[in-house]
Amino acid sequence: MLKLSANVKHSLHCILLLSTIIGYELLSYYSNPNTDQSVSDLFSDYSLWTALAILLYNLLNLLSLPMNLFSIIGLLLYNAFKDDIKIKKLKSIEKKIPFLCIRVVTRGDYPQLVRKNVDRNMKTCLSAGLRDFIIEVVTDRAIGLKTSTKIRELVVPDGYRTKSGALFKARALQYCLDDGINTLKDNDWIVHLDEETVITKNSVNGIINFVRESRHQFGQGVITYGKDGIVNWWTTLAESYRVAEDLSVYRLQFSMFHKPLFAIKGSYIVANSGAERSVTFDNNGPNGSVCEDIFMAFNAYRRGYTFDFIEGEMYEKSTFTVWDFIRQRKRWIQGLLLLIYTSNIEHRYLILLEIVHLSMFAMYIQLIDLIYPVPTVYWCQLINRLTVSVVVYQQLFGTVIQFDWRQIGIKKFILCLVGSVLVIPFNYVCFLIVILYALLTKKHEFFVVQK
Known part of the structure; x- marks a missing residue:
């Protein structure tokens, strides 16, 4: 069977990534035409305070933009398919390996x-x-x-x-x-x-x-x-x-x-x-x-x-267990909160981390849409669709990196890809649980998972 080089794999992956993002944007738009509104539409169709509330809700999508951009650029720039890492020959005088x-x-x-x-x-x-x-x-x-x-x-x-x-x-x-x-x-x-x-x-x-x-x-x-x-x-x-x-x-x-x-x-x-x-x-x-x-x-x-x-x-x-999965991430969230709110590190170093922190809590506000669909502003919805496509692609990409179909067989590999998509809602629900769990429990615990 033909074995593709790392560069070919990376090129195909880049094409697939961009196709996923563009394809999902187009599919979402054309399957629901004329559902998104402009900002001027909001202020003409609703009262001032209602329009402002809807606009603010839409702007929450911006919080995911830094991570999305880093994800896309990182995936495009760097080849993750190298099979063998070789020791480099330095141009300068050959250096001894430090202790x-x-x-x-x-x-x-x-x-x-x-x-x-x-x-x-x-x-x-x-x-x-x-x-x-x-x-x-x-x-x-x-x-x-x-x-x-x-x-x-x-x-x-x-x-x-x-x-x-x-x-x-x-x-x-x-x-x-x-x-x-x-x-x-x-x-x-x-x-x-x-x-x-x-x-x-x-x-x-x-x-x-x-x-x-x-x-x-x-x-x-x-x-x-x-x-x-x-x-x-x-x-x-x-x-x-x-x-x-x-x-x-x-x-x-x-x-x-x-x-x-x-x-x-x-x-x-x-x-x-x-x-x-x-x-x-x-x-x-x-x-x-x-x-x-x-x-x-x-x-x-x-x-x-x-x-x-x-x-x-x-x-x-x-x-080993879903409960361990939740408790492990609970500690991570608590550590993040302690860094932001109790450390003496200046905020200019933490700006992107703070945006991630805000995006986590925005997840709860965005649950409103499940109960009462909120009108969407066109360009904010573009970012929301970008987030969905990046999350799905990264989940599949990580699975491709983790599992080699030549070792586990093509049938099991396909099942892994299907399971990887099915696990996305699980990750989302777990994350909502983790955030509440982190807020409501003691902050100075260090849980060690079963091993």
């Missing part, structure tokens, strides 16, 4: 999983040719690893306290940076992983390229959830959108702007040791501990450090 510390943070609840993944990641690193590195497991409870020159187990003392009172993962990560505990030099690099994260050869090569170039102090790559065993098809398919988001929004913000304009994830972060010690994880005490990754990233951003995207994926599994 890498692969740092895994865990509570110690799943020692067997940690031991299994440490062994697995060690073999991958060695087979990829990496030699100057160590895997460091930072845990609240002893795992019982067999330590060596390449494996270090670091147990955080029960009585350890940071200066600002950081909790959870932030507390453990800060412990590693403290004098007397830290063994890294400023020009060494840290690869942050969760306990379930599995390294691939491609990700090792991508990290090597990133740290050897040393142009940016922080980097992040993509994680997929469907290539290392499926524990829950529903939640794995739901993660497809997040995979596409990594390869579009996140990739564009890091590759073009070199800033965490929207956010960052807590796993598969690569950080220069000196920069991380300068920024620290001891930011904003308990408030900065719910999503320590995003607090660290925006503190680094405001201090002038730069970011980049790292090629080569790593593997994780989706949450």
